[in-house]
Amino acid sequence: MYPETVTTIDDKGIMLSSKIYCQLKQVTDLQKINPSNNISIKGRIIGYDDLLEELKLDQCIIQ
C-alpha cells in the first residue's frame, strides 16, 4: 500500500493527494484525523469524476 496524504478536509469527507475524494459514511469519523497520525480508510469506489478530475469514493469509514 502506498500512503496518501490528506490534503483537504470538508464537512462531509476528506481529499487524498488532491485527487481522491472520500465521502464519509459518518461525519463523526472526521474526529479520528490527527495531523501526525496515520489512518486507514475503507470505502466504495463509485467512479472517476471528470468534472473535478478526481476519483470518488463513498461510504468511507476510518479504521
Add this chain to the structure above:
Amino acid sequence: MKKIALILFLLISFSTFAQKYFTKTGNTQFKASVEAFEPVEATNNSTTAIININSGEIASLLFVKAFNFRVALMQEHFNENYMDSSTFPKATFKGSISDFNFSNISSTEKKLLLKGILTVRGVEKEIETLATFSKKEDKLLMVTSFGVKPEDFNIKIPKIVSSKIAGTINISLAYEFIKKK
C-alpha cells in the same frame, strides 16, 4: 486613450476570470412511487455540480450506482435491469441559468429559469424548470425539481411492475455550492 485601454483590459480580464462555485456532495432524489404500493425512491448524496457565477452555466454529474434505496433488492433491480449502471455509470446535466446574476442573489429565495440537457443511459433530454436560488453564509443554495418519463431514456418497465412505478418520475435536487479556490 490609455484610460479606455485600461478599462477595456479590466473588463476583458473580469469577464474571462471565471469564478466557480461547486459541490461534491449534492443531494439528488427521485420518486417514482405509486400510492398504496411500496415507495420507489432513492437518494444520491454524492452529486458533483459546478456553477460558473459569471455566465450562469451549470454542469453536474452523478454516479447511478450511488443512489441509495431503502430496499436493497430494489437498488439491485434499479442498477441491473433499469439503469444498466455498469454500462452507463454516469448521469449528467449541462445547462445554463437565465438572467443569473450572482450579486442579486440574497438570503431570500429567487426563482430563475434553468435550461439544459440531461443525459441518462446515454440518451439526451432537454430539461426546462424553475430553480430556487439563495445564499446562506458563504454558500450558494440551489433547489429544483422536474419530471421525466422512463421511456424518455429507453427504460422499459415490465408490465408486471408497471402499476407500481409512476409514469412520471419526479427528480428533486438540493445543492449547496461553495466557492472553488
